[in-house]
Amino acid sequence: MLKGKKIIIGITGSIAAYKAILLVRLLIKAGAEVRVIMTPAAKDFVSSLTLSTLSKNKVLIDLFDEDSWANHVMLGRWADVMLIAPLSCNTLAKMAGGFCDNLLLAVYLSATCPVAVAPAMDEDMWKHPSTKINLEKINSYGNKLIPVESGELASGLVGEGRMAEPEAIVSYLESNFFLPKTLAGKKALVTAGPTYEAIDPVRFVGNHSSGKMGIEIAKELHNRGAEVTLVLGPTAQGISANGINVKNVKSAEEMYNACTEIYPSTDIAVMAAAVADYTPVNAAEEKIKKKADNWILEFKKTKDILKSLGEKKTAQQFLVGFALETNNEREYALNKLSSKNADMIVMNSLRDAGAGFGHDTNKITIFDRSGHEYNFDTKLKSAVAKDIVDTIIQLINA
Numbered sequence: 001m002l003k004g005k006k007i008i009i010g011i012t013g014s015i016a017a018y019k020a021i022l023l024v025r026l027l028i029k030a031g032a033e034v035r036v037i038m039t040p041a042a043k044d045f046v047s048s049l050t051l052s053t054l055s056k057n058k059v060l061i062d063l064f065d066e067d068s069w070a071n072h073v074m075l076g077r078w079a080d081v082m083l084i085a086p087l088s089c090n091t092l093a094k095m096a097g098g099f100c101d102n103l104l105l106a107v108y109l110s111a112t113c114p115v116a117v118a119p120a121m122d123e124d125m126w127k128h129p130s131t132k133i134n135l136e137k138i139n140s141y142g143n144k145l146i147p148v149e150s151g152e153l154a155s156g157l158v159g160e161g162r163m164a165e166p167e168a169i170v171s172y173l174e175s176n177f178f179l180p181k182t183l184a185g186k187k188a189l190v191t192a193g194p195t196y197e198a199i200d201p202v203r204f205v206g207n208h209s210s211g212k213m214g215i216e217i218a219k220e221l222h223n224r225g226a227e228v229t230l231v232l233g234p235t236a237q238g239i240s241a242n243g244i245n246v247k248n249v250k251s252a253e254e255m256y257n258a259c260t261e262i263y264p265s266t267d268i269a270v271m272a273a274a275v276a277d278y279t280p281v282n283a284a285e286e287k288i289k290k291k292a293d294n295w296i297l298e299f300k301k302t303k304d305i306l307k308s309l310g311e312k313k314t315a316q317q318f319l320v321g322f323a324l325e326t327n328n329e330r331e332y333a334l335n336k337l338s339s340k341n342a343d344m345i346v347m348n349s350l351r352d353a354g355a356g357f358g359h360d361t362n363k364i365t366i367f368d369r370s371g372h373e374y375n376f377d378t379k380l381k382s383a384v385a386k387d388i389v390d391t392i393i394q395l396i397n398a
């Protein structure tokens with residue numbers, strides 16, 4: 001996928017610069033053409049000799065090299081993608097402010113290709129309000145953010161701010177910039193997360209869904225060119241919109257209303273949310289006070305969003321449901337496929353280690369309407385999302 005692709009790697013002054021060596025090596029191995037640009041501060045962290053040997057190109061650092069001028073405009077136009085990894089706090093601030101006091105910034109400002117950044121900093125710097133504002137600014141300029149990871153930091157502390165691992169960066173580049181846009185022109189609707197059903201103004205009934213699986217599916221559909229709306233229940237999971245239209249909702253009723261409105265113009269709908277099946281008959285307007293020893297709360301059924309979309313489904317629409325089960329998995333999943341008129345059901349079992357709520361991984365089996373069963377290994381949710389979207393594309397084109 002990366003064969004012949006032209007990639008600029010910008011390296012800034014950060015301990016994580018050592019990871020750029022492996023990154024360049026992986027990109028070259030994958031067949032990409034790589035040009036490395038370093039900020040002057042990066043020279044203290046990593047050797048330009050190593051990087052020029054690996055990239056098979058002279059490493060560029062200065063705007064002026066003795067009597068020659070590095071043509072930043074041509075470099076920015078040459079590349080298919082410019083990746084700044086690691087991105088230090090200082091270069092981030094300069095990018096946000098439009099500063100241009102080194103070659104890397106000059107190339108960034110004149111780049112006509114997409115730009116992605118992989119920040120690396122200590123947790124306190126990462127969480128500083130100015131970092132947040134600067135990231136929002138460069139996001140608003142269209143730059144893509146490769147999420148940081150949690151783990152051991154250069155300071156010896158453990159926390160958020162580690163640069164993504166080189167393998168993860170390569171797969172980010174592949175899925176965000178070089179995947180064939182098979183779903184261009186298609187509109188997709190994805191639900192994700194739990195729903196909260198109010199008992200009174202301070203209490204609710206909810207569930208353990210983190211929303212991670214649905215968010216990954218929304219991202220993957222977007223990566224394949226679809227125009228995606230994500231209807232997201234209340235979750236702590238952050239999603240940097242990066243081109244996805246996010247509609248936040250709380251209750252099953254709100255999720256139903258949002259989906260009902262969006263569905264008629266949708267080509268592909270994936271219902272990954274863990275929607276409450278029941279909601280309190282009456283939500284109290286004031287906080288309920290503690291009285292009797294036992295308390296019975298009456299519930300009524302919520303509207304089944306997947307089922308109602310299945311009833312309205314046209315021949316051009318493709319509808320995907322989920323079935324999270326603890327027993328009789330296959331039977332229940334197949335029942336849901338037919339009773340909700342879905343085209344495909346993604347089943348996961350809480351009996352499988354590494355599957356279900358809260359995990360970063362999942363293990364799924366997919367059933368389609370013609371009786372085919374597709375089995376997959378336990379994988380990261382981002383990889384599971386790829387399998388799901390690949391299967392959707394395969395079935396739509398069948």
Ligand code: CTP
Pocket residue numbers: 191252271272273274275276277302303304305306307320321322323324336
């Ligand atoms: N679903 C929905 N609206 C609901 C309940 C479920 O859209 N009110 C969707 C889920 O998003 C999922 C599928 O239906 O795609 C199956 O959800 P699940 O909770 O597993 O099944 P239920 O139909 O609620 O049946 P049960 O709880 O008996 O397993």
